[in-house]
Amino acid sequence: MYWKETMRQMNDIGVGSLVIVGLISVFIGAVAAVQFAYQLSGQMIPRYYIGYIIRDLTIIELSPTITCLVLAGKVGSNMAAEIGGMRQKEHIDAMEIMGVNTAAYLILPKLIAAIVVIPMLVSISAFVSIVGGYLASVPTGEITDSEYIRGLRSFFVPYNVFMMYVKAFVFAIILTAVSCYQGYFVKGGSVELGEASTQAVVYSDILILLADYIIVLILTT
Amino acid sequence: MIRAENIIKSFDETEVLKGISTTFETGKTNLIIGRSGAGKTVLLKLLVGLLKPTGGSIWYDDVNFSELDKKQVRNIRMEVGMLFQGSALFDSLTVEENIRFPLDMFTNKTRKEKLDQVNYCLERVNLEGSNDKYPSEVSGGMQKRVGIARAIVLNPKYLFCDEPNSGLDPKTSILIDELIKKITIENNITTIINTHDMNSVMEIGDNIVLLYDGRLVWQGNQSEVLESDSEMLQDFIFASPFLRRLRNAALR
Numbered sequence: 249m250y251w252k253e254t255m256r257q258m259n260d261i262g263v264g265s266l267v268i269v270g271l272i273s274v275f276i277g278a279v280a281a282v283q284f285a286y287q288l289s290g291q292m293i294p295r296y297y298i299g300y301i302i303r304d305l306t307i308i309e310l311s312p313t314i315t316c317l318v319l320a321g322k323v324g325s326n327m328a329a330e331i332g333g334m335r336q337k338e339h340i341d342a343m344e345i346m347g348v349n350t351a352a353y354l355i356l357p358k359l360i361a362a363i364v365v366i367p368m369l370v371s372i373s374a375f376v377s378i379v380g381g382y383l384a385s386v387p388t389g390e391i392t393d394s395e396y397i398r399g400l401r402s403f404f405v406p407y408n409v410f411m412m413y414v415k416a417f418v419f420a421i422i423l424t425a426v427s428c429y430q431g432y433f434v435k436g437g438s439v440e441l442g443e444a445s446t447q448a449v450v451y452s453d454i455l456i457l458l459a460d461y462i463i464v465l466i467l468t469t
Numbered sequence: 470m471i472r473a474e475n476i477i478k479s480f481d482e483t484e485v486l487k488g489i490s491t492t493f494e495t496g497k498t499n500l501i502i503g504r505s506g507a508g509k510t511v512l513l514k515l516l517v518g519l520l521k522p523t524g525g526s527i528w529y530d531d532v533n534f535s536e537l538d539k540k541q542v543r544n545i546r547m548e549v550g551m552l553f554q555g556s557a558l559f560d561s562l563t564v565e566e567n568i569r570f571p572l573d574m575f576t577n578k579t580r581k582e583k584l585d586q587v588n589y590c591l592e593r594v595n596l597e598g599s600n601d602k603y604p605s606e607v608s609g610g611m612q613k614r615v616g617i618a619r620a621i622v623l624n625p626k627y628l629f630c631d632e633p634n635s636g637l638d639p640k641t642s643i644l645i646d647e648l649i650k651k652i653t654i655e656n657n658i659t660t661i662i663n664t665h666d667m668n669s670v671m672e673i674g675d676n677i678v679l680l681y682d683g684r685l686v687w688q689g690n691q692s693e694v695l696e697s698d699s700e701m702l703q704d705f706i707f708a709s710p711f712l713r714r715l716r717n718a719a720l721r
Contacts, residue, residue, distance in 0.1 A: 337555060337557060338553045338554070338555060338557040339557050339559055341519055341553070341557065342551065342553060342557040344519065344546075345517055345518075345519070345546055345549055345550075345551045345629075346546065346547075346570070346571050346574065346575075347543040347544070347546035347547045347574075347575065348574055349543075
């Protein structure tokens with residue numbers, strides 16, 4: 249039962265979020281590339297730095313943070329509404345009376361699915377962002393193909409990838425825990441369910457940004 | 470048998486149940502009746518362990534349910550089946566999966582054994598062949614019957630029903646009542662029903678408990694209802710002029 253539910257959640261979180269994560273990532277990369285090309289124009293900085301900046305910017309910060317903020321809105325609100333709806337329709341009471349550990353049955357599969365799938369989504373996001381940066385800067389003539397590739401291959405620090413996965417892992421726990429908590433303890437009717445869903449997103453976003461700052465402080469000093 | 474001893478339940482300053490003591494017997498359909506706000510649902514939730522009493526104790530046969538730890542409560546709950554007011558069927562699961570849910574969670578039976586048990590329960594509630602339907606594809610009465618099938622799939626010793634007839638037409642209500650009565654007698658279980666339905670009171674009420682303002686004010690069986698001189702009982706059961714005329718005719 250737990251395995252089946254975990255698989256369902258992985259599909260919902262992963263496959264269900266691919267399009268939105270892909271779309272946002274490609275535009276993040278594209279906008280960042282155009283923006284940096286504009287800022288570096290006329291400066292004594294080599295053009296290939298655009299590729300280098302896009303790579304590190306997406307890996308270290310944009311992909312894990314923006315992806316998880318978006319997922320807090322999409323997946324987090326969905327988790328809160330799903331569990332809250334089950335609370336209101338007495339599904340959770342029914343499970344408790346059957347002797348099911350409802351917190352474990354309802355929250356654990358979501359948590360495991362999020363921890364496994366969200367880092368994968370963040371990896372995809374980083375790759376797509378870099379592709380987005382390429383599409384926005386190379387075909388338009390801002391930078392040549394070889395310059396962009398050279399930038400991507402310059403000054404690579406594998407530790408940054410580790411930092412990306414640490415962020416993805418921590419953010420996945422935050423958005424799942426906060427959203428499930430809001431849904432699990434919802435009281436009242438549809439108005440309260442809507443509020444719980446909104447609070448899940450707001451609190452997740454705030455905690456993700458706070459955790460982002462703390463992780464950066466810990467891992468870069 | 471389930472016994473309530475001086476049950477008190479308060480929410481903040483408000484005392485909802487004010488010392489309920491009664492016994493719900495095995496092999497009988499025990500009904501909790503009373504006006505809205507009398508404390509019926511709170512009493513049922515206390516009996517089933519969804520709420521904790523502020524005072525008093527609840528006994529499942531010789532076990533003090535109020536003093537059990539979480540693990541022991543879980544063991545007792547495997548002997549409990551409950552039918553909820555809104556059926557509480559899991560929307561994403563089919564009828565078969567809903568009924569199989571407790572078997573998947575708590576038994577090591579083979580797939581075939583589980584399917585046989587599900588089909589047996591579906592047969593008992595006259596829903597053969599509905600295995601692959603989703604709750605949204607069946608009527609309210611059928612949902613209640615699926616709820617009953619799920620409640621009895623682990624052969625419980627105790628069956629709780631919260632307003633089993635709410636939202637159903639009179640004919641379907643009678644079918645549900647007959648079904649609960651039949652299961653109670655055949656499986657020799659302790660059934661406790663929280664109801665507003667006067668037909669249920671008169672047809673299946675082996676042991677009726679009337680609550681008023683958080684107190685137990687009358688207890689008896691369906692044949693004693695007509696003869697009782699309890700004003701609260703008469704006011705509640707025969708609230709409409711039509712029912713009062715019927716009672717008078719029956720007494721004549």
